[in-house]
Amino acid sequence: MHFLPEHIDNYVVKHSENEPELLQKLNRETHQKILQPRMLSGDYQGRVLSMLSKLIQPKYILEIGTYTGYSALCLAEGLTKGGELHTIDVNEELVDFQRKYFDASPFGEQIYQHLGNALDIIPELDHTFDLVFIDADKPNYINYFHAIIDKLRPGGIILSDNVLWSGKVAEPINDKDTSTKLLVEYNQLLKEDSRVETVILPIRDGLTISRKL
Structure with a gap:
């Protein structure tokens, strides 16, 4: 989902960092062989995630929702020396x-x-995380937040993907649309x-940055 006009979106992508070669291969193979390739973060959002991680310089990262690993x-790319991503x-x-x-x-x-x-799995992980990325089943976003908030260090960052849900979060909600309803509640x-401060970025399908206070 792109919220910007196509010519502006193309300009933004053209003037941002290029997709690394290995990720180009992963992108292609995902589209060729794996069901629901639209679940892939994609080249532009991938560069956003990379930049944020490099700015944060995390020692421990937790990702909820791996898909093909993109x-x-x-x-x-932002991990410190000796750091781990789970x-x-x-x-x-x-x-x-x-x-x-x-x-x-x-x-x-x-x-x-x-x-x-x-x-x-989260309760069994013996780490305090610097960065958490949530990109899994939308109805569980609230449960994931409560599961990880006490495992996030003060000043740590939670990134939440798909929070605009093709714009559905800002429209009348169908009672049967559980994903949209729960995303609205999550937002x-x-x-x-009061434990976090938050901004939503209209990047692709919506990316929230929440900082633990």
Whole structure:
């Protein structure tokens, strides 16, 4: 979903950092072989994630929702020396696909894959995180927030993807549209929760930056 006029969006992409070669390959193979390739972060948002991670310089990153590993590799670009990225997904069929690209990158030994329900796995992770990226099943965003907020260091950052949901969050909600309803509630939670300060960026399908106070 692009909220900018096409010619402006094209200009923004053209004058931003180029997609690294390995991620170009991952992008192509995802579109060729994997179902629902629109779930991929994509080249421009990937460069945004990379830049934010480099600015934060995290030692420990948590990603909820790996898919084919594109966003994990982007976030890993900002890891400090000896840092770790822990990424969680429920799809067993994508584990080997992810690992192939992780190992082809400079960050293979720093990326740890976790297979299963994030709400079961997060309590078992023995780290205080500097950066968390939430990009999984939308109805659980509120549950993920409550699961990770006490594992985030003061000053740490939560990035939440797809928070504008093709603009549906600003339109009348169908009672049967659970994802939109829960995203609206999630966005309101981030606005009102006194533990974080939040801004929404209209990047692609909406990206929220929340900083723990």
